[in-house]
Every structure is written in structure tokens, then in C-alpha cells.
Amino acid sequence: MARNIGSRYTAHQILGRGSAGTVWLGEGPEGPVAIKLLREDLASDQELVGRFVQERTALLGLGHPHVVAVRDLVVDGTDLALVMDLVRGTDLRTRLDRERRLAPEAAAAIIADVADGLAAAHRAGVVHRDVKPENILLDMEGPLGPGGSHPALLTDFGVAKLIDTPRRTKATKIIGTPDYLAPEIVEGLPPRAAVDIYALATVLYELLAGFTPFGGGHPGAVLRRHVTETVVPLPGIPEELWQLLVQCLAKAPASRLRASELATRLREILPLLSGIPPLDVDEPDAEAEPQAYDEQQYTPAPEEPRRRGAVPLVPGSSPDSNRDTHTSMRVPAPDELAGGPLGTARAPRAPGRPRPGSARNKAAAVRKRRITLGAAAVALCVAIGVGGWLATSGDDADPTPDDTRNSAPAAP
Numbered sequence: 001m002a003r004n005i006g007s008r009y010t011a012h013q014i015l016g017r018g019s020a021g022t023v024w025l026g027e028g029p030e031g032p033v034a035i036k037l038l039r040e041d042l043a044s045d046q047e048l049v050g051r052f053v054q055e056r057t058a059l060l061g062l063g064h065p066h067v068v069a070v071r072d073l074v075v076d077g078t079d080l081a082l083v084m085d086l087v088r089g090t091d092l093r094t095r096l097d098r099e100r101r102l103a104p105e106a107a108a109a110i111i112a113d114v115a116d117g118l119a120a121a122h123r124a125g126v127v128h129r130d131v132k133p134e135n136i137l138l139d140m141e142g143p144l145g146p147g148g149s150h151p152a153l154l155t156d157f158g159v160a161k162l163i164d165t166p167r168r169t170k171a172t173k174i175i176g177t178p179d180y181l182a183p184e185i186v187e188g189l190p191p192r193a194a195v196d197i198y199a200l201a202t203v204l205y206e207l208l209a210g211f212t213p214f215g216g217g218h219p220g221a222v223l224r225r226h227v228t229e230t231v232v233p234l235p236g237i238p239e240e241l242w243q244l245l246v247q248c249l250a251k252a253p254a255s256r257l258r259a260s261e262l263a264t265r266l267r268e269i270l271p272l273l274s275g276i277p278p279l280d281v282d283e284p285d286a287e288a289e290p291q292a293y294d295e296q297q298y299t300p301a302p303e304e305p306r307r308r309g310a311v312p313l314v315p316g317s318s319p320d321s322n323r324d325t326h327t328s329m330r331v332p333a334p335d336e337l338a339g340g341p342l343g344t345a346r347a348p349r350a351p352g353r354p355r356p357g358s359a360r361n362k363a364a365a366v367r368k369r370r371i372t373l374g375a376a377a378v379a380l381c382v383a384i385g386v387g388g389w390l391a392t393s394g395d396d397a398d399p400t401p402d403d404t405r406n407s408a409p410a411a412p
Contacts, residue, residue, distance in 0.1 A: 005081050006074040011035050028083060033071060036082040036156075049075055058126055059157060066117035068137060068155035087153055089140035092133035092203075100210045104237055105273040106147030107207035108266045110136070113145075113152035114200055115263035121157060122193040122259055128157055129191050131199035132180045133206065146270050178222040179206075179215035183251050186223045194253035197262060201248035209234055211283045213249065227251070236279045240269045 002012050011024035021038040059070040059082075072083040092110065095102075102110075114136055121128060128135075135156045142151035182198035185191055206212045213232065214225035231249050233242060244265055248256050257265065 005035055005037065005079055005083070006076045008072070009033065009035060009074065009081075009083055011037065025086070026083070028071070030071075032086045034084045034086045036084065038080040040078050044078065049080065058124060062121055062124055062126060062157060064117050064120035066113045066151070066153050067120060067157065068153045070157065084155065087137045087139055087155075089138045089150065092136040092138060092152070095138060096133055096207070096210075099278075101278045102207045103147050103273075103278050104208060104241065104276045105270060106149040107204060108241065108270055108273055109146040109149040110138075110152045110207065111200060111204045112263045112266040114154050114203075115259045115266065117154045118196050118200065119259035119263060122196070126157060127191055127193055128154065128196050130156060130177060130180075131196050131203065132177050133203055136203070147273070178219045179212040181223065181226055182253070183227045184253055186226050192253065193259070194256050197248050197256045197259060198253075200262070201245055201256075205231070205234070205245060205249070208237065208279055209281060216284060234279060235281065237276070238269065238272045240272060244269070
């Protein structure tokens with residue numbers, strides 16, 4: 001059923017639903033548009049509406065070929081909506097769900113496009129704060145790029161910032177999707193441009209591997225890994241691409257590249273990636289993680305399966321239909337993040353083999369040690385038994401001819 005959004009727009013059909021609101025296919029004075037209608041409880045928050053209006057100039061001025069342009073912001077009664085360009089295509093998550101992983105050339109070309117868009121946003125003083133495959137759209141009507149990639153555009157600018165009001169997110173909460181959160185966000189520092197670079201590098205790793213470097217399992221464990229673990233190398237990609245990934249996934253924000261530098265470097269190494277097929281690595285196994293969080297708030301389901309991409313923050317729940325997960329999470333305390341020396345994230349493994357450091361690998365090592373110790377004990381027992389038998393048989397046996405020759409003569 002059609003509904004009016006303000007005085008200029010009409011929403012005709014729902015394209016998707018998320019935790020922040022509903023996306024509609026709509027019509028405006030200049031033709032088809034996408035309308036993101038925020039939830040009614042958000043529209044009734046006067047503080048949020050004020051922030052919404054304040055962000056209007058920055059969001060409307062953000063124009064770039066690789067950014068989904070915001071055409072208008074509507075505040076009308078209970079309606080609070082962003083009117084955006086309509087992109088004829090799909091999101092990157094849908095393509096990942098279909099193909100699992102991309103060839104390195106196509107993955108690098110897509111991320112270079114998004115990095116260009118981020119560079120424009122950062123120059124305008126806008127930090128996205130929720131870069132993930134769900135917020136990257138592929139324009140199926142645009143010209144094909146390297147590796148057969150479609151032009152990529154970043155969407156949903158400003159939504160995380162609008163929802164992140166002091167009233168809705170106290171000092172002990174954070175906004176975002178766990179798999180893509182930079183370490184400084186987990187530690188409670190203010191988000192700056194470097195958090196978008198970290199998230200975009202995480203997306204690139206996911207496009208190559210089929211899973212995120214620190215994701216999987218309980219959200220609390222995911223947050224801890226971002227702070228305490230180092231990224232595991234991916235076999236089969238050129239060293240230049242790997243070093244680029246490592247630099248952009250650095251724990252220290254100042255060590256990461258800027259968005260413009262990332263785009264330039266990726267395009268420079270595209271020729272090295274031509275013809276390389278998608279990687280062949282197995283997804284890490286789900287493992288039990290130590291739980292340092294409030295059990296009432298974070299109680300993982302037993303045998304929780306490993307998920308790719310966004311994980312639901314409420315155990316047992318399913319992600320939203322359009323995977324829009326601007327959800328609050330508690331910031332871990334310093335002692336919860338202090339997991340000992342910096343470790344290594346759960347490593348990918350060759351197909352059919354346990355991953356080094358995994359629970360399966362450790363169990364196999366324990367079994368091997370037990371078998372070795374058992375064999376040693378049996379060998380020791382056999383040796384003791386044989387030695388005892390030889391000693392006893394030496395006492396009871398008749399003298400040998402040599403023994404007879406060396407013995408004293410018998411008395412006459």
C-alpha cells in the first residue's frame with residue numbers, strides 16, 4: 001500500500017527491514033528513489049530529530065560516484081526519513097552469500113571503489129562508522145571493472161551517528177556490527193576516520209577468505225579478539241596485498257592508511273591479481289571461548305554455529321532481513337580485554353586438516369601424547385620383565401662347559 005512521506009515523496013513497496021527502520025521503493029519529483037523510514041520511536045525522540053536536522057547539510061553535500069547520495073531528509077509528524085538515490089543492483093552480502101568468496105582482483109576493485117567514496121566522506125568530516133557488506137551496493141547497470149566487478153557504492157551514511165545519542169547509548173555501550181569494529185571502538189575511544197579503514201580492510205579479508213578475521217561465535221569473544229589477537233595470513237595471495245591488509249588492520253589507528261592511500265595502493269596492485277582464482281581455505285571451526293561478560297546479558301547458546309558476516313547480538317535471535325544491525329553492545333572492561341600476551345586469531349586451515357591451535361588440533365595433540373606415553377610405559381614394563389627373567393634364568397641354569405673348566409676340582 002502506498003503512503004506519503006512528507007509532501008514530496010510517495011513510498012510504494014518495501015525493499016527491506018532493519019533494526020533502524022524500513023527501506024521503501026519510492027517516487028519523488030525527479031523519479032524513483034529509495035526511502036529509509038526510521039522507526040517511530042526514533043522519530044518521537046526530539047533530541048535525535050535535532051541531530052537529524054543538524055546532519056542535513058553534511059549528508060546532502062556528500063556527493064561522489066561511489067557514495068549513495070542522500071537527496072533529502074524528511075521530518076514530518078511521526079515520519080523521519082532519508083531519501084536516497086535508487087541503486088539498481090544488490091548488496092555485497094547477497095553476492096557473498098551466493099559465491100562465498102571472490103577472486104582477489106574483483107575483491108580489490110570493489111574495495112578500491114568504496115575507499116574512494118570514504119575518502120570523499122572523510123574530507124567532508126563525515127565518518128561512516130558501520131562499513132560492512134550489507135552497506136555496500138553493487139550497481140548492476142554500471143560498466144564492469146577489473147575481474148568483472150560491478151561499480152560499488154557505500155550507503156547508510158549518518159545512520160549510526162544519528163542513533164548514537166547520549167540517551168540511547170550510555171558510556172558503557174557501543175554502536176556497530178561486532179565483526180567490523182575497530183579495536184579503539186571496543187576500548188571506548190571516539191570513532192575517527194581510521195575506524196572506517198579497519199572495517200573496510202575486514203570486508204576485504206572477508207571477500208578473499210569467506211569469513212572475517214576476528215568473527216564467529218559469541219559477540220563478546222569477537223570484541224575481545226579485535227583487541228588481543230593478530231590477523232592470520234591467507235595463503236595464495238601476493239605479498240603486496242597481504243601487507244596492505246596487515247597495515248589497515250593494525251591495532252593502532254595511526255598506523256593505518258588513509259582512504260585515498262588505500263584506494264591508490266589497491267589499484268596499483270590490481271595487475272598482480274589478474275587471473276588468480278578465489279582462495280581455497282576452510283572456514284575456522286566454532287570454538288568454546290572463555291566468558292568474561294555478564295552472563296545475564298551474554299549467554300551463548302550451546303554449540304553455536306559459526307556465522308559469516310554480522311552475528312546477532314541477542315543469543316538465539318536471527319539477523320534482520322536486510323541485516324541492518326546498528327545495535328548497542330556493552331564495552332568490555334579493561335580486565336576483560338586483558339587476555340594475556342597478544343595472540344593469533346583463529347587460523348584458516350587447508351581443506352580436511354585441523355587448523356593449528358584449534359580445539360580439534362589440541363585434542364589430536366593430547367591424544368598423540370597419551371599414545372606416546374602409553375607406548376613408552378609398555379616398552380618400559382617389557383624391558384623390566386625381560387631383564388628380570390634373564391637374571392632369574394642365569395641363577396637356575398646348569399653351568400656351561402666354561403663354568404665347569406673354571407670351577408675347583410672335586411674332592412677325592
